[in-house]
Amino acid sequence: MTASSKTAEPQDFTEEMFDAPECGGLRDFLLLVKRGQPWRIPTERLLRLNGNSRRGKIVNQEIEEELKKHGLVCKPSVENADYYGQVIISDPRDELPEPETVASLPISAFRGELVHLVSCGPEMSARKIQTLMVSDDLSQIPVLSGDKKNLLGVVTWRSIAHYRGDMTNAKATDVMGPRSHVASSSDDFLDLVETIIGQEYVLYRTPDGRVDGILTASDLAQAFNGTAGIYIQLQELESRLRILLDKSPIPKLQQHLDPKRRNMKKFRGASDMTFGEYLSALADEEIWAATGIGFDQETCLKNFDEVRNVRNGVMHFSSGPDDQTTSERSNKTIVTRSLRILRATPLT
Template identity: 35%
Template sequence: MTLDEFLTDAASRSADNAVTLTIRDLLGRWGAKRRDPDTVQSISSDLAAYGLQTSPSFEVSWIDTEVILIAHTASGVPSTDDWEPRPTSTDTEDVSLTVSSLQSATAGVTRVRPDESVIKARSLMHRHDFSQLPVMKSERALVGVISWESIAKGRLDGDVDTVSSVLAPAATVALTADLLASIPRIIESGYVFVEDNTKRVTGIVTTSDLSQQFELLAGPFLLIGETERRLRRLIDRWFSVDTIKNAVHDSPERRKQVVNASGLTIGEMMKLFEPESHWKTLSSLADRKTFLQALDEMRRLRNDIMHFNPDPLDQTAITGTRQFAKWLEYLDSAAVAKE
């Protein structure tokens, strides 16, 4: 099925038969794997051209979150009750990282009813290694939480036969809430239950999830830092101060302030290495085209990390940047040997 056929089919469907697919599969329809600004713009424009929009937004939710393609009615009112308008931006720096970008936020929950036994709740918590469970009358009726702490406190007060006897208030956060602003609340409670705009509980985010997310970003972040330091060290060895200053094109005043490679942005470092004339003395150390390809791959990985792209980082890019860092270490040694 071509993209045009896919969109035509989606636009022709009723609300109760709307196309449902994961964000990963949606990206695949456009031949993409990650949500870079150009891809987001292209998908948003094509969807709008067919009168379609995803619910929830495909821009910031976890990549394996399911979305539905919603057709607008003639009056401009969305065709489903839970449609939530969202501005589209092609600038990743203008899009906040939301709670929905965490995998656990839309992974669902294991729940218990208020009238069920504490034994059942404890068994589920042991079975899944949970510290708490949402207590719910239905998927949109969260009444509280049961935890090891609430069970212990309940025992001090007497009978703890049913879940309702050890019920505690539940901490919640919206699926579209700003993630950074939500971190203090998550740390304070140890968890938050995540609700969509219809009050359906979609998942739970814990301090463990925050730690895991930090760990996923910390390694590549440190790798980028090491690679940039080695690159700046080589630039100071390979190029004169005047050549380095000439890589700064935006401001004469800033050009005066640049005295070495530490004052260059990653884009300016790219510009410094691009001219073939700069490789007259470097060609015996490295191939210009191969070096620029490695440098551009590192730049793209750096942008993904610094802009907090919600998609998992490309492991191929991480491996390539790690190899680039080793190459830079070798080139540094070779440069020292030539001096």
């Protein structure tokens, strides 16, 4: 998943704001701080909001406790800040990168039935390559160096058809087409769809640098018709739930963590919650209202609970549509039902 940082410019809490009748102290000021709306304030003014002119262990603890109650952070910390300088009070979720897409899936998730990519060296005979392509039902065979880290070219039925020489003595280098783009196994397949459509396949490298994977247009179609789609749907569903839950204050969300995790330090909101904790939070009327999901709460929670069971059971992809069981088809229906609800709910 690609991500970007979009930290908002802090607003300044001025002396005029401090003197305003509606400013009753530190708590009123902290209520101004929202996700995406940090505030900048002079250190001494922050202390005065708490009724102090100096710092000390007790004063520092009081302010830190109040920050914690509101789910906010102070940088630098009150204790370490320059008395004559400024601090920034913000929601810790502001520091997390914002996803540019709701879901992401690495290209290697579509790995086919073959354990390793079928390839050849530059000296392999063209006749042998043809035999492999027919026997293994392959449309392309990459020509690699001995260590399989350098792509020399790709033999396809088209490149073979373009060869005008004697096939009896031809080698891989004679019948191969030009080199193509080689992706990384972790690259988002959405970014490579155009390449796959254009050249009908894309090769990719494993972490050790070897070219050992391929995704063809045919593989992609089979994966979507099989159970790969449910993985993508689950990622999108969870991403949408996190965005909607993060419309609520951090302390409110933290109340719905498992009791053993409720005192988690540096809790950053929905990104640190489990799916079961999502459900607990969504059962809270105040949090539910904040999400903006304008549908029946009881029905939605029942659907989401079914999704949780599906999610716990999805461990890997089937290799194709022929492997899809009745249970898997039912699971996709369950996930799709809940995803329709979330897609109908604005994220902003």
